[in-house]
Amino acid sequence: xKKLIFVLTTIPALGSLVVINRVxxxxxxxxxxxxxxxxxxxxxxxxxxxxxxxxDSKEExxx
Amino acid sequence: MNAALLVILFFLVLCxxxxxxxxxxxxxxxxxxxxxxxxxxxxxxxxxxxxxxxxTYTFLGxxxxxxxSGIPAALYAFNCFYxxxxxxxxxxxxxxxxxxxxISQSDLYEKKYNSQALGILVAIIxxxxxxxYLVMQLKGLGIIVSQASYGSIxxxxxxxxxxxxxTIYVSASGMHGAAWTxxxxxxxxxxxxxxxxxxxxxxxxxxxxxxxxxxxxAKNEFLIFPEQGLSIxxxxxxxxxxxxxxxxxxxxxxxxxxxxxxxxxxxxxGVMPIYQIIIVFSLLIGFSAIIQVPDLNGADxxxxxxxxxxxxxxxxxxxxxxxxxxxxxxxxxxxxxTATATILSKNIYKVWKxxxxxxxxxxxxxxxxxxxxxxxxxxxxxxxxxxxTLYLMxxxxxxxxxxxxxxSLWKRNPATVQGAFAGMIAGIIIVFYSTVTETSLAxxxxxxxxxxxxxxxxxxxxxxxxxxxxxxxxxxxxxxxxVEEEADISHIAR
Numbered sequence: 001x002k003k004l005i006f007v008l009t010t011i012p013a014l015g016s017l018v019v020i021n022r023v024x025x026x027x028x029x030x031x032x033x034x035x036x037x038x039x040x041x042x043x044x045x046x047x048x049x050x051x052x053x054x055x056d057s058k059e060e061x062x063x
Numbered sequence: 064m065n066a067a068l069l070v071i072l073f074f075l076v077l078c079x080x081x082x083x084x085x086x087x088x089x090x091x092x093x094x095x096x097x098x099x100x101x102x103x104x105x106x107x108x109x110x111x112x113x114x115x116x117x118x119t120y121t122f123l124g125x126x127x128x129x130x131x132s133g134i135p136a137a138l139y140a141f142n143c144f145y146x147x148x149x150x151x152x153x154x155x156x157x158x159x160x161x162x163x164x165x166i167s168q169s170d171l172y173e174k175k176y177n178s179q180a181l182g183i184l185v186a187i188i189x190x191x192x193x194x195x196y197l198v199m200q201l202k203g204l205g206i207i208v209s210q211a212s213y214g215s216i217x218x219x220x221x222x223x224x225x226x227x228x229x230t231i232y233v234s235a236s237g238m239h240g241a242a243w244t245x246x247x248x249x250x251x252x253x254x255x256x257x258x259x260x261x262x263x264x265x266x267x268x269x270x271x272x273x274x275x276x277x278x279x280x281a282k283n284e285f286l287i288f289p290e291q292g293l294s295i296x297x298x299x300x301x302x303x304x305x306x307x308x309x310x311x312x313x314x315x316x317x318x319x320x321x322x323x324x325x326x327x328x329x330x331x332x333g334v335m336p337i338y339q340i341i342i343v344f345s346l347l348i349g350f351s352a353i354i355q356v357p358d359l360n361g362a363d364x365x366x367x368x369x370x371x372x373x374x375x376x377x378x379x380x381x382x383x384x385x386x387x388x389x390x391x392x393x394x395x396x397x398x399x400x401t402a403t404a405t406i407l408s409k410n411i412y413k414v415w416k417x418x419x420x421x422x423x424x425x426x427x428x429x430x431x432x433x434x435x436x437x438x439x440x441x442x443x444x445x446x447x448x449x450x451x452t453l454y455l456m457x458x459x460x461x462x463x464x465x466x467x468x469x470x471s472l473w474k475r476n477p478a479t480v481q482g483a484f485a486g487m488i489a490g491i492i493i494v495f496y497s498t499v500t501e502t503s504l505a506x507x508x509x510x511x512x513x514x515x516x517x518x519x520x521x522x523x524x525x526x527x528x529x530x531x532x533x534x535x536x537x538x539x540x541x542x543x544x545x546v547e548e549e550a551d552i553s554h555i556a557r
Contacts, residue, residue, distance in 0.1 A: 029271030031279070031286045037138045038343060041336045044143045048150050048333035052326075 068212045070382030071389060074251070075228055078390060081247065082232025082240035082397075109331055109338075110245045117252055117341070118395045119203030122388045125342055127365035129349030133278075133285030135293035137346045143336040144306040150332040152310065154325035155472050166320060167402065168313040169410040172464075175471040178480045179414050184487060185464060186410040189313045192460040193403055196312075197396055197439045201226065203365075204392035205443075210369040211385020213378065222443060225389065226436050229397045234432040238321055241397045248390035253341055255387045260344025263351035263371055271347065278353055285353070291513045300519040307525070308462035314395075314402035404431040456498045459521040463490035466529045482536030490528035494521070 020036045027035040121140075128136030156171070165171050168189060173182030204225050205218025212221075232240040268274035279286050288295045309315060322328045345368075352359075352367035355374070359367060372384050408428040413419050419427075467483035470476050478486075497520055508516070 026272050026275065029275065031134070031275050033134055033287060034137060034346075037141070038340070041141060041143045041339055044146060045333055045336040048146060048329075048336070051150070052329045052333050 065213060065215060065382075066377075066379040067382030067385060068215060070379055071208060071211060071386045074247075074386035074390065075224070077247065078244050078393065079228050079232055081243050082229075083235055084243070107242050109334065110242065110249055117249065117391055119200055119207070119388065119392045121252065121256070121342055121345055122391050123203055123206065123365040123368060125345040126349035126352070126368045129346045130352050130359065130367040131364045132293055133282070133350075133353075135288055135298060137349070139298060139301065140346060141339040141342040142302050142305060143339055144302055145309045146332045146335050148306050149310060149335075150329055152469075152472070153319050153328045153332065156316070156468075157319055157322055157325050157328055160320050166317075167405045167409055168311070168316040168464075169406055171316065172467065172471075172483075173410065175476075176467070176480045176483055181467075181480055181483055182410050183414060184484065186406045188460060188464065188487065188491065190403060190406060192457040193313065193399055194439060194442060195457045197399055198443045200392045200396045200399075201439065201443045204389055206365065207369075207385055207388035207392065210366065210373075211381050211388070213373075213381075219444065221389075222440070225393055226440055229393050229400065230433050230436045233397045233400050234429040238317070238398075238401055241394060241401060242321075244390070244397070245394050248387070248394045251383070251387040252391055255384050256341055256344045256348070259368070259372065259384075260347040263355075263375070264347055266375065267351055267355055274347075274351060278350060281354060291517060294513065294517045296514040297517040297519060300517075300522045304462055304519050304521040304525070305458060307465045308458050308521070311461040311464045311468070312399075313406055314398040317402040317405065318398065400432050400435055403435050404428040407431050407435070456494060459494040459498070459524065460491060462521055462525055463487050463494065463528055465525065466532050470532070477536060478532050479536040479539045481539040482532045482534075485535040486528045486532030489531040490524050493524050493527060497524075 020033055025032055030038070125136075125140040128140065159165065159175070160171060163174050165174060167186075169182040169186040172185045173179055201222050202218075205222045208221035208225070209216055209218040232244070264271045264274040268277060275286065288298060310319070319328065322331075348368050348371060352371050356367060356370045359370065369381075369384075372381050376384075405428055408424050408431060412427060413424060464487065466486055467478060470478040470483075
């Protein structure tokens with residue numbers, strides 16, 4: 001699960017920059033590459049919170 | 064005495080009062096002082112770790128960096144991979160710490176590898192790495208307060224007053240003081256940065272998109288990653304390097320140990336990226352300054368935010384900005400002071416004098432706070448410009464502690480004590496050498512493709528560190544096995 005989260009967030013977020021490195025189109029007034037970066041902040045949060053929901057019980061038992 | 068100065072003074076007094084208030088009703092044992100009795104829930108944790116996130120860097124560095132180089136610095140400023148790493152790494156570290164009564168970062172290594180010597184090495188590395196970090200914060204504080212007071216207070220004066228203030232409440236309340244003042248600071252920064260980030264583009268350009276269009280017209284290389292230098296491969300490698308180094312800092316781990324449960328840490332990792340969005344407003348301030356105050360060069364770029372503020376607002380509001388900035392420097396410094404004092408007393412002094420009682424240790428840690436503060440002041444006033452180099456070095460130093468910790472979390476640790484030692488020392492020697500001689504992959508191998516030349520050196524050194532750690536571990540493990548076998552044989556023979 002944790003590995004999956006890593007793959008889901010880090011690799012596309014960093015890897016996509018090669019394709020996404022452009023100014024236009026402007027989204028919400030921001031250059032596209034900046035908008036894309038901000039998107040990933042929210043996506044990272046979302047993925048981690050979802051992961052936390054599923055991970056939970058298993059790990060707390062170990063204590 | 065002007066309005067700006069009065070406002071800054073008010074917040075400083077508030078900060079000291081809250082810091083002292085924080086210790087009420089708590090008996091200051093070592094665990095209370097250094098990790099807040101491990102009782103901080105999600106909310107306080109959030110402010111504590113976020114407090115570390117928003118330093119003078121958020122304030123001056125992110126806006127200044129954006130002003131200097133546009134998009135590459137801007138995206139780098141809200142790196143959210145810290146949290147992916149945090150989500151992965153922190154809960155097992157926290158559990159181990161709780162079970163084994165670990166209160167400092169060197170404790171962790173000492174117990175994991177069952178070696179006091181390794182604990183001392185880690186302590187020395189982190190104390191060396193932490194001083195430049197403190198110095199940077201204090202220099203930032205000096206700039207902020209002297210700018211906000213319209214020059215009526217000198218940077219040095221501001222630094223001395225600030226250091227006295229945190230020394231008072233840190234030695235009294237330790238971690239509790241740091242956590243409570245962090246709350247005020249975060250609210251203040253949030254308000255100030257968000258307001259300016261929206262106001263400047265609207266007021267000077269009529270909106271965010273017109274602003275970026277104007278920048279694109281004037282300097283079109285500013286809104287994308289360039290082909291070389293601060294290129295995509297620089298960004299990817301530097302992002303990973305800082306994310307790995309981030310939680311190796313002793314004060315960050317001390318913050319982690321203060322958590323009440325592994326769950327509060329994981330939740331924290333999930334929520335924190337959204338908090339990073341505040342930095343976007345700081346970037347907008349930097350972008351808005353590119354055309355409005357076009358003549359800032361070198362270190363002056365860090366003043367972009369204040370130049371804009373003074374151009375636009377009344378002195379009292381400049382004072383509020385100054386207060387937010389001053390707290391952005393002081394609160395992380397107070398965390399760092401607490402953690403450093405803990406390491407010096409527990410992981411160096413106590414090893415030297417093992418029968419020190421817990422009570423004596425607490426007293427010693429608290430007395431060490433002003434001493435460390437004085438040493439830092441000395442370096443702040445006598446450091447010169449090379450401090451920035453030292454600051455970069457401190458990150459590259461800290462990241463060298465990562466492999467040993469990472470391997471120790473495996474079910475079967477592939478690294479031995481000797482391996483951990485060799486890896487850390489090899490890494491640090493290379494970082495030291497390359498910083499002093501200004502070596503980079505580009506100067507070493509000029510014929511490599513540009514993508515590889517731009518890779519952050521810290522990340523390259525980490526790979527060498529891992530190779531050395533595992534190599535030495537493989538050799539030493541074999542000899543350990545042989546000794547055990549021989550012991551078995553001699554046992555049977557008897």
